Amino acid sequence: MSTRKDIAERNDRALLQAARDVLAEDGVHASVAAIAARAGVGIGSLYRRYQTKEELFQRLSLLSLDHWNEAAEQGLADPDPWAGLAGFVRGCIEFGQGSLGPIAGAIEVTEEMSTKSRRGDELLDALVRRAHESGVLRADVTALDISLLIEQLGRSPVVDQLRKQGRDDLLPAAAGARRRLxxxxxxxLRPGPGPLPGAPPDEILFTGRWTDRPDA
Structure with a gap:
């Protein structure tokens, strides 16, 4: 028999997953009503758990940072530098790590978020450095390249569209196609015959979206 605590935890998991899904579809304009409806709970239940939409998104950001850091630690624990890096990238993409991009600059970055983000940067740098030293990662790929790759592949437009259309019959095929991509x-990412085009991306491209504009 489910206790009140069990029900509350189940509702919270549903809310967080719904927020992630609605964010992927509607971006920063995702509404509280849409999130609650997707989770199958009332708006009152959402506001009892999270006083504002920003608080909900901050919680979602912390969970995403936790997953990133845990995946990176697991990657570093793998004795094979390539397997560790590839497992990290694959795990973050499949988790949907890039789905939070739309809220960059729309919520306050808390100190806890900043601390976990810095830790994530350190872990990814270590993964990339180890892969470079072992020669399994092309020399001109940077940690920021990896971060942007994860964000770009962290959501699948085809899967999102099929979900909106209710085409559950095509979702397995779409998931398979995504795994191939x-x-x-x-x-x-492996060493190739020629250099990558252009200069490596600057850090501001990835982190600047989460801070105020200089002229704001």
Whole structure:
């Protein structure tokens, strides 16, 4: 028999997953009503758990940072530098790590978020450095390249569209196609015959979206 605590935890998990899904579809304009409806709970239940939409998104951000850091630690624990890096990238993409991009600059970055983000940067740098030193990662790929790759592949437009259409019959095929694309992208990280085009991306491209504009 479910206790009140069990029900509350189940509702919270449903709310967080619904928020992630609605964010992927509607971006920063995702409404509280849409999130509650997707989770199958009333708006009152949502506001009893999270006083504001910003608080909900901050919680979602912390969970995402936790997953990133745990995946990176698991990658570093793998004795194979390539397997560790590839497992990290694959795990973050499949988790949907990039789905929080739309809320960059729309919520306050808490100190806890900043601390976990800095830890994540350190872990990814270690993964990339180890892969470079062992020669399994092309020399011109940076940690920021990896971060942007994860964000770009962290959501699948095809899967999102099929879900909106209610085409559950096509979702397995779409998931399979997505796994192939992830494998293709990972293969592109290995040392290749020619250099990557242009200069490596600047850190401001990834982090600047979460802070106020200089002229704001």
């Amino acid at each position: 992830i494998a293709i992208a990972l293969d592109g």
